[in-house]
Amino acid sequence: MYSALPKSYSLYNVFLFTRLHKKAQASLSSGVDLRAAVALPHGEDLNDWVAVHVVDFFNRINLIYGTVCEFCTEKSCPVMSGGPRYEYRWQDDHKYKKPTALPAPKYMNLLMDWIEVQINNEDIFPTSMGIPFPKNFIQICKKIICRLFRVFVHVYIHHFDRMILMGAEAHVNTCYKHFYYFSTELNLIDRKELEPLVSQDRGFVPKGTLVPM
Numbered sequence: 774m775y776s777a778l779p780k781s782y783s784l785y786n787v788f789l790f791t792r793l794h795k796k797a798q799a800s801l802s803s804g805v806d807l808r809a810a811v812a813l814p815h816g817e818d819l820n821d822w823v824a825v826h827v828v829d830f831f832n833r834i835n836l837i838y839g840t841v842c843e844f845c846t847e848k849s850c851p852v853m854s855g856g857p858r859y860e861y862r863w864q865d866d867h868k869y870k871k872p873t874a875l876p877a878p879k880y881m882n883l884l885m886d887w888i889e890v891q892i893n894n895e896d897i898f899p900t901s902m903g904i905p906f907p908k909n910f911i912q913i914c915k916k917i918i919c920r921l922f923r924v925f926v927h928v929y930i931h932h933f934d935r936m937i938l939m940g941a942e943a944h945v946n947t948c949y950k951h952f953y954y955f956s957t958e959l960n961l962i963d964r965k966e967l968e969p970l971v972s973q974d975r976g977f978v979p980k981g982t983l984v985p986m
Contacts (some may be wrong), residue, residue, distance in 0.1 A: 827914050827918070831885075847878060852875075859926065
């Protein structure tokens with residue numbers, strides 16, 4: 774598992790992260806509609822708000838996958854997919870320069886490692902006061918969000934029975950809805966990427982569980 778904060782965060786950014794994270798959590802705990810809770814607070818910087826949530830979602834989703842990873846094996850999940858209609862292939866700038874089909878656990882390991890590298894890259898997530906975010910920061914976060922969404926797709930479609938057995942479905946559903954509202958409120962994910970769970974919502978789980986209406 775990964776630490777709650779990027780390893781390289783300075784004291785300034787730890788303070789900023791803590792303040793914004795507390796603000797986000799206070800909104801969630803106050804009973805405020807999730808749609809309202811994820812909106813950019815007045816006077817806050819968009820990049821800071823997105824950065825705090827990306828780190829938070831990374832840790833929470835990593836933990837969610839960690840609860841089922843022992844059941845997600847190369848034998849049970851030989852392809853990283855979301856049911857028979859959706860397959861996700863891995864690509865990066867190093868070993869996998871072309872989209873490559875991989876077993877789900879291999880894909881997940883590469884994904885979590887890749888995100889941690891992004892978060893700990895000071896050129897992407899600045900660590901000192903006064904250092905600006907890169908101009909393509911939001912685009913980078915969109916890619917992170919898109920790939921994190923695929924973890925939800927795989928867990929819901931292939932391992933949700935395990936979540937139910939562990940009594941973790943309510944936690945997973947809450948995390949997913951928070952993620953969904955935040956990503957769609959700030960236009961961080963393409964609607965077509967949501968399709969696997971839109972169709973799933975009509976099938977194996979209670980209506981409205983996956984895609985908030």
